[in-house]
Amino acid sequence: MYAISLGDDGAELCPLEPWQAEEFLAHVDRGREFIGQFIRLSDVVTDLESSRAFLQTYAERTAADTGRIYGIRTDGKLVGAVIFRQMDVEQGTAEVGCWLEPSAAGRGLVTRAARRIIDWAVEERGIRRVEWWAAAGNEPSVAVARRLGMKRDGVLRESALYRGRRQDQEVWSVLASEWRTERSAGAGA
Structure with missing residues (x-):
């Protein structure tokens, strides 16, 4: 399996597949x-069968080019993930999602991983609008959207x-033209 470096700290980005269900559940x-403070993953993945089913759903989305899941690893240990929850190549839109376990929070892992997959979506798949x-109330997630140069x-x-309560949802986005401009400005700095 391939892994893409996320920097000098040994963090890597790699695909997650159904055969990794046991590791994913752990x-x-x-x-x-x-994780469960703001997203349903902890209510959905509760045992080995549901872990495998969750990863199988993303394997099918990958095959259909409608979504993807990538694990974030530090020192070989799975500590989080970034996903394309939805991806519509024909319309040129995608929605990015993420999560981390507590030991990995605050290190910029999600921002670095999201940059990698957004670059891929924009440059390789022709995605024109990426949503977040x-x-x-999820301030860390909103902060990532800001660091990625997205607009609310x-x-x-x-x-x-x-979990029985109504939540407001913030929608953030970046357009391909903005993404390229931001990336070029960052490369020149």
């Missing part, structure tokens, strides 16, 4: 409470029911 178990959805499109008030 990762979710380590971060279950932390976050619960309004708006707030969908009480649009998501999560």
